[in-house]
Amino acid sequence: MTQAPPLPPLHMQRDRFDPVPELAEVREGPGIRRVQSVFGAPAWLVARHEDVREVLADASRFSNAGGLAMRMPGDTRSAEEKRRAMAGQMLAADPPDHTRLRRFLTPEFTVRRMRRLEPRIVEIVDEHLDAMERAGSPADLVPSFALPIPSLVICELLGVPYADRDEFQHRTGRQLDLSIPMDERVALQRESRAYMDRLVAGAKADPGEDVLGMLVREHGDEMTDDELAGIASLLLIAGHETTSNMLGLGTLALLRHPDQLATVRDDPESVDAAVEELMRWLSIVHTGVARTTTTEVEIAGQTIPAGELVLCALPTANRDPGFVDDPDTLDVSRGAMGHLAFGHGVHHCLGAPLARMEMRIAFPALLRRFPRLAAAVPFEEVPFRAFHFVYGLHSLPVTW
Amino acid sequence: MEIIADRDLCIGAGLCVTSSEAVFDQDDDGIVLLLVGEPEGADADAARQAVSLCPSGALRVEE
Ligand code: SF4
Numbered sequence: 001m002t003q004a005p006p007l008p009p010l011h012m013q014r015d016r017f018d019p020v021p022e023l024a025e026v027r028e029g030p031g032i033r034r035v036q037s038v039f040g041a042p043a044w045l046v047a048r049h050e051d052v053r054e055v056l057a058d059a060s061r062f063s064n065a066g067g068l069a070m071r072m073p074g075d076t077r078s079a080e081e082k083r084r085a086m087a088g089q090m091l092a093a094d095p096p097d098h099t100r101l102r103r104f105l106t107p108e109f110t111v112r113r114m115r116r117l118e119p120r121i122v123e124i125v126d127e128h129l130d131a132m133e134r135a136g137s138p139a140d141l142v143p144s145f146a147l148p149i150p151s152l153v154i155c156e157l158l159g160v161p162y163a164d165r166d167e168f169q170h171r172t173g174r175q176l177d178l179s180i181p182m183d184e185r186v187a188l189q190r191e192s193r194a195y196m197d198r199l200v201a202g203a204k205a206d207p208g209e210d211v212l213g214m215l216v217r218e219h220g221d222e223m224t225d226d227e228l229a230g231i232a233s234l235l236l237i238a239g240h241e242t243t244s245n246m247l248g249l250g251t252l253a254l255l256r257h258p259d260q261l262a263t264v265r266d267d268p269e270s271v272d273a274a275v276e277e278l279m280r281w282l283s284i285v286h287t288g289v290a291r292t293t294t295t296e297v298e299i300a301g302q303t304i305p306a307g308e309l310v311l312c313a314l315p316t317a318n319r320d321p322g323f324v325d326d327p328d329t330l331d332v333s334r335g336a337m338g339h340l341a342f343g344h345g346v347h348h349c350l351g352a353p354l355a356r357m358e359m360r361i362a363f364p365a366l367l368r369r370f371p372r373l374a375a376a377v378p379f380e381e382v383p384f385r386a387f388h389f390v391y392g393l394h395s396l397p398v399t400w
Numbered sequence: 401m402e403i404i405a406d407r408d409l410c411i412g413a414g415l416c417v418t419s420s421e422a423v424f425d426q427d428d429d430g431i432v433l434l435l436v437g438e439p440e441g442a443d444a445d446a447a448r449q450a451v452s453l454c455p456s457g458a459l460r461v462e463e
Contacts, residue, residue, distance in 0.1 A: 057457060099411070106412030106430030113430075337419075337453055348413045348455030 011045050011288045011313050019315045027316045031300035043309035049320035051300050052312040056344035062291035065094045074182030088230020104219045108211050114353040125362050129369045138376045141396040146248035154239025159210025172237050179387040196229040243355045245392025250278045260332045265367035273335020275359045280339035281330045283315035286391040370400035402462045403447050405434045409458035420446035
């Protein structure tokens, strides 16, 4: 891939918030379709809520370690380099290896543990709102609010110097952007890797009170340095790229639905449900969650041989009328649990409790601080991240 | 009804705790703990929801 294709692959195509009609046709019709994946190999796109749930729930027939999904065209890294880079990447592992890695981390992400973080998150949100207010209207909500809040939280939690964030954000943002030439993405991946290796070496020499320090102290002899670096980099990327895009995109969605915005702003009881609905409606992980079949399987009436790539389209699954009524309507009062925005099965997002808490705090705080918040550019001019693994906005100019 | 939790399957996603703190908790390792094995009334409904939400299939209900 030396040149940006004119359109992302079908499974990533959207008209702003909504999956394109062609995707709804797959879902309402056959439920499955042969597509060209972003990974180069052809794939089966699974579009219904029930089928996506079934695929994701079954780690033995639908493998993450199959490696097909990781083979990007034009990736020039050696086999050894890729092997090292894959170590510790829970998203590229199956049980029991996945279980072993994930269990190192579960104590750090329990509901109770997250609650202890709450006051610090409130503080971080307030500091950023203060800074926005001081700098004055207008502002770009992405760099002043949506990106730095989750970024600061994950940096503190993990034990990454916040001073390194600009460099780091720049790297991951471009690494996951499919319109960037592959050789540049490989170079960025190598830089990230070198950074992570240094971070792990530092944590081993002097383990702090953060997650990296904990991993070194409590499990340092059960995992390799490559695994440590892999886990750290996965958490850092996941912490940056997901919640920040939910905050940016979610704010725009609310601005487009003023009555619902008012509910989130004025009724604290509504916030939990609103966060679930925004996640469902926006489904920001939009490349399709990839699995490789380990055996011949049947899904949506289609027989698929072993060794093929299956892509679960979260945006269409979460807009399935078989899952919720009137699925294309954003209705923050319904708050349907059971949406697939955090995935499903053993790979269900480890950081879900953290992400939920950040959103529950950040959305109402922003809307209350700036009750007259409005987009500063026409809706048609807001730049969406169409080619990115994680959907979102490049920027969101606002006034208040 | 009885709730059964398979701690070996649990991945510590905590959705059960989110559904009902009366019925579920997580231990220090983040793994599910059943506080009430046979919940009733509203707790039973919440527990049923937890069973259907549990991403790893660690929870089951027996009527
Ligand atoms: S929802 Fe399931 S996986 Fe998550 S903590 Fe509860 S039992 Fe474990």
